[in-house]
Amino acid sequence: MVYNCTHWLQTLLFPLRCRLCDAAVGSGLNLCPACRAELPWLGAHCARCARPLPAAHPERHCGRCQQRPPAFDAATALFHYRPPVDHLIRRLKFSHELGLSPLLAGLLAERLTTRHTPLPELLIPVPLHRARLRERGFNQATELARRLGRTLGVRHAPQMCTRHRNTRPQSLLPVTARRLNLRNAFSITGRLPAAHVAIIDDVMTSGHTSDELARTLKRAGAEYVEVWILARAGR
DSSP: OHHHHHHHHHHHHSOEEOTTTOOEEOSSSSOOHHHHHTSOBOOSBOTTTOOBOOTTOSSSSOHHHHHSOOSSOEEEEEEESOTTHHHHHHHHHHSOOGGGHHHHHHHHHHHHTTOSSOOOSEEEEOOOOHHHHHHHSSOHHHHHHHHHHHHHTOEEOTTSEEEOSOOOOGGGSOHHHHHHHHTTOEEEOSOOOOSEEEEEEEEESSSHHHHHHHHHHHHTTOSEEEEEEEEEOOO
16 A cells, blocks of 8 residues: 555656657556657568568568578567667667666567467577676666566576677678677577577667577577567668
8 A cells, every 4th residue: 555655646746758759658668659659660570580571571581581591480579770769779778778678678578478479488688798798887688688577477597698709899890791700709608498598689680699699599409599679670
């Protein structure tokens, strides 16, 4: 009863505000219905890598995945990497606005609770190298995985995978160099306690990071690896 009264008083005095337009919102995620409807939701996409597909595309997988499938088996993405989602992700990632993680993870969790297939047994956030982690102060993928795990009831294991090579940022490299940049960049600490694993990240562009990490997880014993991301870049 005390908690309910306190929560009511806080809501009355400090109403939640939409993260995009600053309109007052009643409860739940900090996003008003109008702004939510205008988000760049991802429509038809490849079931393997989440690459956007034409609405009338006859196949479930894009041509690239049919010719050279990645090491991961499926991907779930919410948005195209476009405004205003790209702005929200950059604010979380580079401006230390950790208050955005409940909103972004909450939107992804809503999508995942509607799935008809079993949830994974373990969530693995894409790790940062220790030098990058010291520089940034936090790993946005770990923040997302922690909140997703709590909401969905799935264990997250941020210490299980390490990035032992301080690779160059993928965004600074041409596509042809990205795979080589990540080769053997990850390692698993200890025994992998799950056969079904989900990799957590904020954005997928070329997919090489998730591909290399999924390859590492499968060498460690994972049988099925999926990728959960907020946004999919590219066409």
